[in-house]
Amino acid sequence: MMASVSLEERQRIYRAMQRIRRVEEEVARLYPGDHIKSPVHLSIGQEAVAVGICDPLRAEDIVSITYRGHAAYLAKGGSLPAFMAELYGKDTGSAGGKGGSMHLIDIAHGILGASAVVGTNIPVAAGYALALKREGGGRIVVCFLGDGATEEGVFSESLNFAALKRLPILFVCENNGYAIHAPTSRRWASDELCARVSTYGIPATLLAEGDVLAIRAAAASAYATMRQGGGPAFLECRTYRWREHVGPNEDYDAGYRSRAELEAWQARDQIARLGAALDGRDRDRIDAAIAAEIAAAVAFAEQSPFPGREQLTSDVFAE
Amino acid sequence: MSSQNSHERTLTYVAALREAVAQEMERDPRVFVMGLDVDDHKAIQGSTRGLLERFGPERVFGTPLSEDAMTGVAIGAAMAGLRPIHVHIRMDFLLLCMNQLVNVAAKAHYMYGGHVKVPLVVRSMIGRSWGQGAQHSQGLHGLFMHIPGLKVVAPSNAYDAKGSLIAAIRDDNPVIFVEHRQLYPTEAAVPEAPYVIELGQARRCRSGDDVTLVGISQMLRECLVAAELLREIGIAAEVIDPVSLVPLDMATIRTSARRTGRVVVVDNSWTSAGAGAEITAQLAESETGLRLKRLGYAPTPCPTTPSLEAAFYPDPASIAEAAHALLRPGKAWRPDPRHAKLAARQALPPF
Numbered sequence: 270m271m272a273s274v275s276l277e278e279r280q281r282i283y284r285a286m287q288r289i290r291r292v293e294e295e296v297a298r299l300y301p302g303d304h305i306k307s308p309v310h311l312s313i314g315q316e317a318v319a320v321g322i323c324d325p326l327r328a329e330d331i332v333s334i335t336y337r338g339h340a341a342y343l344a345k346g347g348s349l350p351a352f353m354a355e356l357y358g359k360d361t362g363s364a365g366g367k368g369g370s371m372h373l374i375d376i377a378h379g380i381l382g383a384s385a386v387v388g389t390n391i392p393v394a395a396g397y398a399l400a401l402k403r404e405g406g407g408r409i410v411v412c413f414l415g416d417g418a419t420e421e422g423v424f425s426e427s428l429n430f431a432a433l434k435r436l437p438i439l440f441v442c443e444n445n446g447y448a449i450h451a452p453t454s455r456r457w458a459s460d461e462l463c464a465r466v467s468t469y470g471i472p473a474t475l476l477a478e479g480d481v482l483a484i485r486a487a488a489a490s491a492y493a494t495m496r497q498g499g500g501p502a503f504l505e506c507r508t509y510r511w512r513e514h515v516g517p518n519e520d521y522d523a524g525y526r527s528r529a530e531l532e533a534w535q536a537r538d539q540i541a542r543l544g545a546a547l548d549g550r551d552r553d554r555i556d557a558a559i560a561a562e563i564a565a566a567v568a569f570a571e572q573s574p575f576p577g578r579e580q581l582t583s584d585v586f587a588e
Numbered sequence: 589m590s591s592q593n594s595h596e597r598t599l600t601y602v603a604a605l606r607e608a609v610a611q612e613m614e615r616d617p618r619v620f621v622m623g624l625d626v627d628d629h630k631a632i633q634g635s636t637r638g639l640l641e642r643f644g645p646e647r648v649f650g651t652p653l654s655e656d657a658m659t660g661v662a663i664g665a666a667m668a669g670l671r672p673i674h675v676h677i678r679m680d681f682l683l684l685c686m687n688q689l690v691n692v693a694a695k696a697h698y699m700y701g702g703h704v705k706v707p708l709v710v711r712s713m714i715g716r717s718w719g720q721g722a723q724h725s726q727g728l729h730g731l732f733m734h735i736p737g738l739k740v741v742a743p744s745n746a747y748d749a750k751g752s753l754i755a756a757i758r759d760d761n762p763v764i765f766v767e768h769r770q771l772y773p774t775e776a777a778v779p780e781a782p783y784v785i786e787l788g789q790a791r792r793c794r795s796g797d798d799v800t801l802v803g804i805s806q807m808l809r810e811c812l813v814a815a816e817l818l819r820e821i822g823i824a825a826e827v828i829d830p831v832s833l834v835p836l837d838m839a840t841i842r843t844s845a846r847r848t849g850r851v852v853v854v855d856n857s858w859t860s861a862g863a864g865a866e867i868t869a870q871l872a873e874s875e876t877g878l879r880l881k882r883l884g885y886a887p888t889p890c891p892t893t894p895s896l897e898a899a900f901y902p903d904p905a906s907i908a909e910a911a912h913a914l915l916r917p918g919k920a921w922r923p924d925p926r927h928a929k930l931a932a933r934q935a936l937p938p939f
Contacts, residue, residue: 364701374700381667382700386691392657393692396664403646403670426657433652584702585736587760 271546274482280551282324282481283543286316288559289340290540292349295563296339296356297517304571306358307369312340314511317539318443319344321484321506322411325492326379331401331410333381333394336371337443337510341413342383347375349562350569359573366576367584387448388414388421391440395427398438398501407496409437411488417448419462425469428501432470435500439491440466442503445510450525466503473503481539509534596777604750604778605635605711605767609673611782612757613643616671619757620647622662623675623711624655632677633713633772655684659710663693663762666708671757676712679766680723685710686731693762694737708762709753714805714856715769717897722889727805727855730862732764733833739787740833742766742856744808746776748831751785759787768806768856774936788835792844796824799850799911802841803829804863807854809936813904816935817923818911825911833863838870845871850879850914854902859884879914883907904928 271279293313299305312319319340323332326345334341342352348363355362356370363374364382374382381397384390394412401408418424419442431438442462446453453460463473472491476484484506491502511531513520521528544552599607613619621639623632627650631637640648651658655676662672676682682689693706715725732738739761743749749767756763793808794815803811808829815825826844830836845851851871853864864882871878883902890900909922923931 362701364699364703367701368699372699374703376703381664382696382704384692386687389660389687389691392660392688393664393667395657396661396666397668398664399661400665400668400670423654423657423660426652426654427660429652430654430657430661584698586739587697587702587705587707 271482279543279546280555282320282485283540283547283552284555284559285320285324285344286481286540287544287556288562289316289319289343291559292343292563293339295567297512299567300517305356307356307371308515309356309370309517310337310515311512311517312337314534315443315445315508316340317479317481318441318484318506318508321481322413322439322441322488322504324485325489326411327408329379329408331379331381331394331397331408333390333397333410333412334373334383335390335413335415335418336383336385337415338373338383338413339370342373342375342380345380346378347373347380348378349566351375353566353570354573357570357573358575359570360576360580361569361573365580367580388418388423390414391418391427392423392430395431395436395438398431398436399434402434402437409439409492409495411439411441413441413443415448416442416444416446416453420448420456428466428469428471428503431501435498437495438501439488439495440501440503442505443508444505445508447510447514447526449514450523452526462505463503471501471503473505475505475507477507479506479508479534479537479539481543511535597780598775599746599750599778600772601746601749601767601774602633602635602772604746604776605753606637606639607778608750608753608757608782609636610639610642612754613639613647615782618669618671619673620670621673621675622649622651622658624651624653625677626650626675632675633769635772636675655681656688659685659688660692662708663688663696663706666706667696667704671707673709673711673757676710678724679712679714679728680726682710682712682728689732689738689762690735694735697761698737705760706762707760709756709765710762711765711767713767713769716806716901717770719892720890721892725890727766727857729764729766729833730857733863733866737762738834739763740766741787741831742805742833743785743831744771744803744805744829746774746778748785748791748829750778751783752787752831754782755784755787758784763787766805770806774809785831787832788837789831790837790840791829791831792826792840793829794825794827796826796848798824798848799826799852799915800841800844800848801825801827801907801911802851802853802867803827804833804854805856807856807902810902810904810907811854813928813932813935814907814911816931817904817908817928820931821912821921823912823915830867836867838867841867842871842874845875845878849877850911852881852883852907852911852914854907855882855884857884858887860887881910881914883910904931
């Protein structure tokens with residue numbers, strides 16, 4: 270797979286994944302200082318899914334993200350300064366400080382607002398796809414969801430409707446194996462998720478290895494079909510959350526999962542893999558640019574004002 | 589609205605709803621109608637009849653029995669710039685939609701910093717009689733009044749039904765539009781040309797200086813009959829229809845209350861933590877010396893048998909009795925129920 274991807278593409282994909290990880294590590298570093306006024310569900314370990322899915326998208330396409338949505342937000346091109354300012358609760362944040370980490374949005378870059386209630390974004394994304402189908406311009410929607418969301422009723426309802434109306438939507442299940450702390454083995458009678466989905470008449474593919482290039486290729490193939498009116502598709506991307514469910518720390522001492530699980534995923538870390546295949550000087554140049562961008566975003570967030578009290582009652586209703 | 593001009597056209601409530609939607613769909617290609625059975629031969633008791641033939645299946649379509657997801661679909665389409673009207677034949681079914689309505693529709697504009705709008709109309713019907721019972725009769729507007737970001741409208745007559753539905757469709761916010769099944773055949777003068785009844789403007793339907801009756805949805809009609817019964821014993825009741833519950837025109841209610849000093853709020857729902865509680869609480873907060881009373885469903889689920897159902901709802905006799913009790917405490921009076929039925933013919937339409 271690596272050989273079929275150009276050097277420029279490899280650099281771009283490495284940069285996108287490394288940028289997410291470095292942002293998340295910076296969020297984790299800053300978190301104990303109480304500058305960030307929001308619970309954070311970090312994407313560290315899951316970068317390859319977001320980047321593999323978003324890299325082949327067009328700027329005018331739409332993504333719908335989850336409360337663990339930092340990676341997809343950044344991968345789709347969401348503003349980093351607005352992201353950081355939102356976590357800081359500042360007026361310049363993506364939602365003016367009213368949404369926080371769990372309600373990121375960047376409409377200008379095709380990012381629908383995230384929801385803190387599991388699965389709640391799924392039908393909203395399908396509704397957006399219904400509008401895009403009527404628009405007829407070949408735009409598509411990607412709907413990210415977690416393995417827990419597949420247990421919600423709206424998941425099944427939305428799959429059925431999307432298939433019925435042949436909506437241009439790719440459902441991407443980021444299966445990290447745990448709903449908070451409950452493993453899929455304690456929640457699913459069968460782990461044949463793709464088989465379940467395919468009974469709705471939706472082509473479903475399992476990507477079990479976390480290979481960013483394989484995910485990217487599967488997504489690109491699905492998009493080509495969807496843009497031609499081929500209807501919805503589904504990808505189950507196995508992945509792994511390296512940090513705790515919410516917060517900046519590790520939690521391998523909590524007893525619900527083993528460090529050996531982490532180490533198996535770290536052994537195939539896609540950032541290390543693509544980084545190792547780059548020229549060292551190129552990689553250093555990319556890393557330095559990312560560090561500068563993050564430092565600027567943090568400075569922007571720190572220097573931005575909090576919203577004034579008059580903002581409390583603004584935007585309850587659209588005028 | 590109140591004049592009986594022979595040149596004016598009359599329409600039933602259901603026809604007024606249908607005309608409002610058809611005219612808005614004609615005016616604005618972004619408007620579309622979805623919901624269980626909106627496109628079948630019964631057409632939601634006729635309220636969506638003819639829309640499919642006129643506007644086609646892309647803009648008028650029935651949905652799977654998936655109220656939760658379909659509400660999300662409507663919200664997503666609204667965020668994308670369309671203007672959905674999601675129809676439910678029973679308001680009870682909105683309980684299947686609560687996560688999307690409360691967690692997304694109501695909050696999206698605020699929670700996403702004003703970057704999205706949800707111009708969504710959710711039509712649903714309150715049922716009554718024919719043994720519809722506990723799960724096919726509920727007026728649940730109070731639940732939605734509780735949530736910032738939702739507008740709630742409950743017109744009581746065909747004229748307001750057309751104008752406020754047009755206002756709801758043109759509104760950039762989610763609007764819960766409450767229709768009572770027993771209002772569907774009622775008639776009023778309804779202009780053919782589209783017009784807007786601004787949300788947040790109450791209507792004074794009858795003038796009087798002794799007591800104020802505030803009637804919500806179909807209870808407005810019961811209040812008009814009660815006012816007639818009260819007139820017969822020398823009590824002049826003012827009758828007010830809030831029309832819209834969010835935004836709520838308290839100024840009109842307050843002005844009346846200051847003059848009469850006595851207010852009975854009659855809701856098509858339970859009294860606890862509902863529209864009646866809200867209206868009387870706002871009056872109690874801003875005025876002194878008022879005598880206030882709430883009437884609504886009995887504090888039980890709705891029974892099916894007619895003998896119990898009759899006791900479940902306020903009626904003109906119980907409304908008149910409550911108003912009388914505010915005016916002349918200690919002097920029990922209740923109109924004869926048979927006479928109350930006769931009074932209905934005098935007090936009610938033509939509107």
